[in-house]
Amino acid sequence: MREASKEEIKPFLWRIIYSHMIAYFVAGLFAVTFMNYKEHFASDTLALLMRPVDSPIVALGPIFQIIRGLIIGLVLLPLRKCFVEDKNGFLKLALLIFGLSAVSTIGPTPGSFEGIVYTILPIQYHLLGIPETIIYILLFIAILSFSYKNNKRWVSILAIVFVFIICIFSILGYLSAIGDL
Numbered sequence: 001m002r003e004a005s006k007e008e009i010k011p012f013l014w015r016i017i018y019s020h021m022i023a024y025f026v027a028g029l030f031a032v033t034f035m036n037y038k039e040h041f042a043s044d045t046l047a048l049l050m051r052p053v054d055s056p057i058v059a060l061g062p063i064f065q066i067i068r069g070l071i072i073g074l075v076l077l078p079l080r081k082c083f084v085e086d087k088n089g090f091l092k093l094a095l096l097i098f099g100l101s102a103v104s105t106i107g108p109t110p111g112s113f114e115g116i117v118y119t120i121l122p123i124q125y126h127l128l129g130i131p132e133t134i135i136y137i138l139l140f141i142a143i144l145s146f147s148y149k150n151n152k153r154w155v156s157i158l159a160i161v162f163v164f165i166i167c168i169f170s171i172l173g174y175l176s177a178i179g180d181l
Helices: 006-034 037-042 059-086 089-103 113-118 123-128 130-149 151-175
Strands: none
Touching: 006 037, 006 059, 037 123, 059 089, 059 151, 089 130, 089 151, 113 123, 130 151
């Protein structure tokens, strides 16, 4: 089996990073805006587990997704041909992400099988994150698939613009949270 060259690896990692960052940001905005995360995270139950949404470190969360996107890309690197070249590859990737990242996590995170079994969180907190998770996965797969189907320079330029805007919003959110804005 042939090793991937740097010319193959860099574009793959970049696509994963920007697909993840954009999907994460949009799904997070949806959750904060329409699912009332600010109130839920401040509740007696979740305040022990989650930082407030207006915490400075939470504001930097979107910019930290560059690192997480790179980690996801490195993990998926050996499997890239399975979903890039296979007819139903992106659907398989979506199922893989849903299964391993949401439902069957290693630890007892809210919304996961382990979380339902091992935590004392009420069921509504386990169900709360499902719409955000579904939106993230659908967007991530859609953006990634689009970038492969439209392997054009303008797609990468547009991704750079989106990532830049997300980073600016993240920095501005941080500055606002610490009172410097």
